[in-house]
Amino acid sequence: MSVNPYGPGPGFAVPPIPSSPPPAPPDGGRAAAVALLNLSGLGLGYALIRRWVPMAACWAATIVLLLVALPADADGVPGVALAVYAVVLLLAAVHGAIAGLRTRLTWPGQAPLALLLGVLLLAVPVGGAVWYDDARKEAVEQSLLDRLERADHLVTAGSRHTFATAESDYRTALDVYQDLVVHHSGSRAAEQVPDRMEAYYATVGAAYGHHDYCEAIEPLKYLRTVPRTMPEEELGSLTRWPDDRLATSLYECGSGSLSDGEADWVTQFGDLLNTFPRSEPAGKVVPAVDAAVKKAEKAVSGDEPCAAVEQLRSLNTRITDLSGTAGDAADGLGKAADRAGTSGDSGEYSCGVDQYKDGDFDAAQKTMDQFVSDNKHSKNRDRAKKISIAAEVAQTLPAAGKKLPTTASGGSISVTVKNDSPDDITVLYTGPVTGSFTLKGCGSCKAYTLADTLMTGFKPCSSGKSYPQRTISLPVGTTYFVHKPDGDSTATPASDTAKLRSGYIYTECAYTKQSLGSSY
Numbered sequence: 001m002s003v004n005p006y007g008p009g010p011g012f013a014v015p016p017i018p019s020s021p022p023p024a025p026p027d028g029g030r031a032a033a034v035a036l037l038n039l040s041g042l043g044l045g046y047a048l049i050r051r052w053v054p055m056a057a058c059w060a061a062t063i064v065l066l067l068v069a070l071p072a073d074a075d076g077v078p079g080v081a082l083a084v085y086a087v088v089l090l091l092a093a094v095h096g097a098i099a100g101l102r103t104r105l106t107w108p109g110q111a112p113l114a115l116l117l118g119v120l121l122l123a124v125p126v127g128g129a130v131w132y133d134d135a136r137k138e139a140v141e142q143s144l145l146d147r148l149e150r151a152d153h154l155v156t157a158g159s160r161h162t163f164a165t166a167e168s169d170y171r172t173a174l175d176v177y178q179d180l181v182v183h184h185s186g187s188r189a190a191e192q193v194p195d196r197m198e199a200y201y202a203t204v205g206a207a208y209g210h211h212d213y214c215e216a217i218e219p220l221k222y223l224r225t226v227p228r229t230m231p232e233e234e235l236g237s238l239t240r241w242p243d244d245r246l247a248t249s250l251y252e253c254g255s256g257s258l259s260d261g262e263a264d265w266v267t268q269f270g271d272l273l274n275t276f277p278r279s280e281p282a283g284k285v286v287p288a289v290d291a292a293v294k295k296a297e298k299a300v301s302g303d304e305p306c307a308a309v310e311q312l313r314s315l316n317t318r319i320t321d322l323s324g325t326a327g328d329a330a331d332g333l334g335k336a337a338d339r340a341g342t343s344g345d346s347g348e349y350s351c352g353v354d355q356y357k358d359g360d361f362d363a364a365q366k367t368m369d370q371f372v373s374d375n376k377h378s379k380n381r382d383r384a385k386k387i388s389i390a391a392e393v394a395q396t397l398p399a400a401g402k403k404l405p406t407t408a409s410g411g412s413i414s415v416t417v418k419n420d421s422p423d424d425i426t427v428l429y430t431g432p433v434t435g436s437f438t439l440k441g442c443g444s445c446k447a448y449t450l451a452d453t454l455m456t457g458f459k460p461c462s463s464g465k466s467y468p469q470r471t472i473s474l475p476v477g478t479t480y481f482v483h484k485p486d487g488d489s490t491a492t493p494a495s496d497t498a499k500l501r502s503g504y505i506y507t508e509c510a511y512t513k514q515s516l517g518s519s520y
Contacts, residue, residue: 144189251281286332312344400480411475431479461509
């Protein structure tokens with residue numbers, strides 16, 4: 001059969017030329033390869049079937065994710081970004097599988113080879129995830145190390161201030177250290193915490209190293225609370241680090257306060273005896289208190305006996321308070337308190353004498369009256385009574401206080417004191433001899449008016465009445481008299497200075513006018 005070279009013969013039609021290659025027969029392997037290649041995040045499955053727009057979308061999604069994720073930080077990629085990207089990859093895989101089912105691959109020609117390539121390229125996202133996770137972990141480590149460094153700076157800054165000022169920073173730093181070892185125990189930062197805690201204790205307790213014991217007390221008390229926050233295995237020997245130092249600080253600070261006459265020593269010694277009752281510093285408390293009592297007792301004979309008496313009384317009160325909570329030291333402290341009280345009472349005599357010599361007659365009288373009341377069996381009791389009388393006289397007649405009275409009595413000169421007053425009176429006298437007595441009021445007597453006292457020849461105790469009277473014997477010399485009304489009388493004391501000489505009989509007369517007067 002021959003072919004006509006000039007075209008078909010009559011009755012034949014020419015078939016049309018197709019506009020695109022015919023669809024390939026369905027191939028599951030090819031669809032799986034495209035899907036796997038799209039899961040790489042690079043849209044390579046679309047590239048093999050010439051779907052450029054979806055491939056560009058895959059690249060865009062991956063670039064956005066990288067912009068969000070990089071550089072890696074401790075917080076990682078936001079969950080929303082990961083979820084959206086996962087959905088994009090899944091859609092790309094499904095869509096690519098559908099498209100690749102009937103579309104021939106541009107390369108490689110065989111679906112199994114493309115499938116193998118897809119499996120291999122899955123290493124890209126997997127490797128990226130592993131790398132990113134490592135980078136994120138390193139970012140976490142760096143973040144924890146930064147926190148550790150900031151905490152260290154707080155501790156260092158605190159060392160330049162008092163504990164009261166720096167305490168909040170110390171607590172903040174401790175919270176960081178505690179969080180690192182408890183919640184990030186495997187981190188590099190956590191491994192450095194034990195060394196940091198040694199520096200922490202040394203810094204907070206630095207006042208002890210400087211022998212500033214009073215300032216060291218509160219920081220050391222604070223450090224004793226740290227084991228409540230930090231695991232003990234992280235502290236080791238630091239757990240007991242503050243104890244001996246705090247005991248020593250309490251004793252040294254208390255001892256210094258005791259020597260300086262301050263009151264804080266009771267609190268410090270009390271804390272020491274209650275917190276560390278069997279410590280070496282606690283054993284020094286009773287001897288220190290005894291020494292303070294002995295020092296005050298010795299000072300009673302010194303230049304400031306009144307201050308020493310006040311110190312003894314203060315010691316008695318404070319030692320008594322301390323002994324109530326002192327445990328094993330209570331007996332020793334109780335004895336010291338008793339001795340301080342007894343010495344304070346007996347020391348009142350020396351205090352009164354000193355006040356008298358200084359011309360503080362009102363204080364001397366009160367002190368001697370108190371001494372007489374407190375010391376019923378003291379050898380100085382009788383003289384204290386005399387000094388009290390002389391001090392009272394000297395308040396009206398200061399010259400009477402030039403000499404300290406003695407316990408002498410009697411004399412060769414008779415002095416009769418009469419009471420021409422309706423008031424009971426007490427007669428006080430001092431000079432070579434000191435004493436006092438009382439006279440009843442004169443029932444028939446009355447107060448003299450001013451006009452009476454101005455009349456010519458006015459002389460009380462001269463009407464022939466029987467006046468209440470008493471005669472005493474006094475030695476030659478100057479004797480100072482004060483007549484003071486007793487009871488509720490508003491009359492004021494009167495006074496007289498008598499220079500007594502041998503060969504005379506003297507009479508003192510007490511009477512009342514606008515105020516109590518005297519004559520002889």
